Amino acid sequence: MFHLKHPPRTGAARRSNPGATSTSAISERPDVIIFDVNETLLDLTHMRESVSTALNSKQELLPLWFTTMLHYSLVGTVSGRFEEFGAIGVAALQMVAHNNGISLTKEDAQSAIIPALFHLPAHPDVKPALQALKQQGYKLACLTNSSTQGVKRQFEYAGLTDCFDHRLSIEPLQIYKPDRRAYAWALGQLNVKPAQALMVAAHGWDIAGAQAAGMQTAFVARPGQSLYPLADTPNYNVTDLVELAHVLDID
Secondary structure, eight states: OOOOSSSOOEEEEEEEEOOSSSEEEEEEEEEEEEEOOOOTTTHHHOOOHHHHHHHHTTTHHHHHHHHHHHHHHHHHHHHHHOOOOHHHHHHHHHHHHHHHOOOOOOOHHHHHHHHHHHOBOOOTTTTHHHHHHHHHTEEEEEESSSSHHHHHHHHHTOOOOOSSSSSEESTTOOOOOOHHHHHHHHHHTTTTGGGGGEEEEHHHHHHHHHHTTTTTEEEEOTTTTTTTTTSSSEEEESSSSSHHHHHOOOO
């Protein structure tokens, strides 16, 4: 168990996204901060470009591809048929192409996704923020739908390996986020109670899932992302991770 090094904090989260309608009080300093990886930490621009090219440069289809990938990851979860997240992404890209009259083989879809997925840089705010949080005494972990080896390669490329105390993939569990069992499993791996963990993500669905598991949450308003209006307001709502590190800097 990680131990609190600071007294409990009360206060309000900053509203910086139109999806937030109120603020939430923070009851205690988290023992561990858990980060989503893709888009929250890593810039997906390069992969979007390669996927867009595969879809005949129809950039309007990119959100459809991502939501289709997420949709079928949850289909696999509820049906008990697990497939690796990259494979689901390839299949989803083939589906979107087919439904829009675009000829795309499985090999073409793999070439559009897999190399780019392992060569994603971190957003500019990520390393300074992680370093600041480490200096503040926080334990840092990640929880991703990517495979165990996949996130290892991603962190090596982005230079984030040494920033984290724990690197978790849902692969051993074979249940994808935002199923609350995925968060409960991660909390068990870290030996912390839900209220002692802060989940940081740039996706409204990830925030909603972590809330359902009883965790504190922080939404990072990356471009094009918004909160789910029917979910509870996150404890923190920030424009980037540097702002989050500043808010969490409790002496």
